Amino acid sequence: xxxxxxxxxxxxVDHPEDVHVNEVEGExxxxxxxxxxxxxxxxxxxxQGRIAKAIRTVVKAAAAKEGKKxxxxxx
Amino acid sequence: xxxxxxSAKTVEEAVKIALEKLNLTEDEVxxxxxxxxxxxxxxxxxxxxxxxxxxxKYDPLKAGQKFLEKIFSFMKLEPxxxxxxxxxxxxxxxxxxxxxxxxxxRGETLDSLQFLLNLVVNKNLENxxxxxxxxxxxxxxxxxxxxxxxxxxxxxxxxxxRKVVLEPMNPQExxxxxxxxxxxxxxxxxxxxxxxxxxVVIVPKKQA
Numbered sequence: 001x002x003x004x005x006x007x008x009x010x011x012x013v014d015h016p017e018d019v020h021v022n023e024v025e026g027e028x029x030x031x032x033x034x035x036x037x038x039x040x041x042x043x044x045x046x047x048q049g050r051i052a053k054a055i056r057t058v059v060k061a062a063a064a065k066e067g068k069k070x071x072x073x074x075x
Numbered sequence: 076x077x078x079x080x081x082s083a084k085t086v087e088e089a090v091k092i093a094l095e096k097l098n099l100t101e102d103e104v105x106x107x108x109x110x111x112x113x114x115x116x117x118x119x120x121x122x123x124x125x126x127x128x129x130x131x132k133y134d135p136l137k138a139g140q141k142f143l144e145k146i147f148s149f150m151k152l153e154p155x156x157x158x159x160x161x162x163x164x165x166x167x168x169x170x171x172x173x174x175x176x177x178x179x180x181r182g183e184t185l186d187s188l189q190f191l192l193n194l195v196v197n198k199n200l201e202n203x204x205x206x207x208x209x210x211x212x213x214x215x216x217x218x219x220x221x222x223x224x225x226x227x228x229x230x231x232x233x234x235x236x237r238k239v240v241l242e243p244m245n246p247q248e249x250x251x252x253x254x255x256x257x258x259x260x261x262x263x264x265x266x267x268x269x270x271x272x273x274x275v276v277i278v279p280k281k282q283a
Binding site: 001003004007008011012048050051053054055057058060061062064065 | 142145146149150151173176177179183184186187188190191194195198270
């Protein structure tokens with residue numbers, strides 16, 4: 001799941017080298033903390049959070065397949 | 076984009092070596108000559124090799140396919156991708172096992188994936204391309220369902236004389252409802268509310 005978020009973010013931003021994803025495993029949910037270069041914030045959030053929402057939807061679908069709950073947080 | 080810089084005695088030779096390294100043909104790359112060769116005095120004094128930079132051309136279709144395949148590999152899915160190029164858009168038709176997960180609730184996941192795909196391929200493009208992702212004809216089936224729903228509700232509005240408000244839909248889905256009912260003489264349609272909760276309303280046409 002971490003790799004998926006990392007790949008999506010790297011594909012969207014201008015500075016892929018500054019993309020980092022930190023995985024925090026909770027009891028029932030996995031939290032994926034995504035950080036990008038400050039210049040790229042808009043590229044992963046989008047107007048009214050549209051891009052962030054799309055990333056979350058795709059990651060959720062991937063996680064559901066493995067019976068997991070995942071939340072993506074943008075730092 | 077993958078690129079290499081190669082130095083050789085002649086430009087032709089350097090390009091040839093670069094293409095072998097990238098495993099591409101000449102029409103798949105951009106070639107930039109950084110330094111022209113110089114035979115030098117008497118063939119050795121001050122002689123200089125040619126230096127070229129050969130870069131893979133950006134092909135949005137290839138990039139799009141690679142993007143999707145990569146995502147599917149993370150999801151452990153192996154759909155067959157069938158690409159159909161139309162005038163104004165290109166459709167990526169997916170078929171295979173366990174693809175329901177890619178559609179999601181009312182196509183939500185499919186729409187998200189399509190949105191991300193379009194963002195990624197258009198990132199480096201001046202002339203934007205439009206890509207549509209479909210899973211085993213889901214979009215056309217959904218279109219028929221929405222058209223049926225629109226016709227059914229229109230009849231109800233005509234029968235009762237009262238307006239009907241549909242549930243929230245995305246712009247493409249609302250468009251299908253509007254288009255289906257645009258020629259109906261007894262009702263009109265419009266949308267109300269803010270995205271993403273915008274809904275279609277069907278109302279009886281006022282009698283003149």
